[in-house]
Amino acid sequence: MRSKGAQISIAIVCMVLGIMLAIQFKTTESYQANLVPARVEDLTQQVQSVSEERDALVEEVLSLREKLKNVRETDQAMADLQADLQDANMSAGLMAVEGPGVIITVNDNPREIQPGDNPNFSLVHDSDLLMLVNELKTSGAEAISINGERITAKSEIRCAGTLILVNWNRIGPPFVIKAIGNPDMLESGMLIKNGYMESLKVLGIQATIEKAEKITIPAYSGSVKFTFAQPVKYEEKAE
Template identity: 45%
Template sequence: MKRGQLYVAIVLLVLGMMLAVQFRTTKDIQQNAPISRAQELTARLKDVTEERDNLLIEVSDLRKKLEQTGRKGGAGKAISDELDKARMVAGLTPVEGPGVEVVLNDSPKKLEPGEDPNLYILHEEDLLKVVNELRAGGAEAISINGQRLLANSEIRCAGTTILVNTKKIVPPITILATGDPKALQSSLEIKGGILETMRFWGLQADVQQKQKVEIPAYDGPVVFQYSKSVKEGD
């Protein structure tokens, strides 16, 4: 039993005892006691009645506090759930669920004399297009070679190197996304879409539906140097 509930029980017990005393006192007065005794019992009855009323008020207050505590507990859980949801949306917690696995790699084709090798290797724009198609298909979370993508994640090229969240990644490149597996695959495999174009140039591109994919949390810094939250009414 919680301390607040125990305290209420004790108060109710004392209240019951006082009500019993009040009943006996009232009965004594009704039995034609001497005047002095009647006056004494009347004063006693008044005191007991006041104590009873005070206890009733205290019991009522305690019950209200217990109810408020219960409501606060529920509100606290609701707030905690909202925080967990916000962290998940922000990419700060690992997630798992159905989705797709996309594996990309450079072309195995041997170059002919005079051919441009850049035509047969993966570029950051290829990854950007795949990510955009996944998001258009309803992806809820995406990672590239273990790097969780946030709203402000960068996918860029530095020389011949692809950087994701400032981390160097090299082929083969595995992109994981949670969401409706069928919808995600359809968004990538659409005729004339990104995967068909990549395959046309000999790049390796495979997508598979998965019942469960695991996507890690973002583990880099989250810094807002110029932005700040806006409170309602500002």
């Protein structure tokens, strides 16, 4: 009887364990079945989010490249404009410049004026300086000054009593003319036979020229305001 009762008890225990195992297996299977779709959906959302972030970054990179291109083009345009402005200022004499060239020194005839002599032949006149400046320009001078006064298109060289006016400033002898350019060409042009320097020396005017490796010429300091002259406006022709 005991043996039979024990067998029944063992059978009941086994049955209960079987039922519990079946329930556990069913629960696990159901949980995994529900977990897989949820995990896939979560991963899908993450992939979509990463793709959207990537597309946004790509658009930002393209935008930054376009902005960088525009900045570079603007910088280049500004650099070109600055270069053109610098060239214009140099041509107008509004900028101090330096370079090789020649220095010409002109002074009155040191000989005492004798009775019957014409004193005008012993003095350096405004016309003399003007002729020397013109010959320097013809010889290739890129910048010229007289006693520190920059010669520009608006500069005047004219007589003012015993002195000479340059840029409305009075200057007197000795007159130091500085010119930047090819030193050999400038010297050759000024010392040409029958040139103006030679004619000055014939009159006894002191005139010397020397080449220099580096000359500094100041900027024009006068007014550059135009009151009457205005730039011409050209109308675009219709195609």
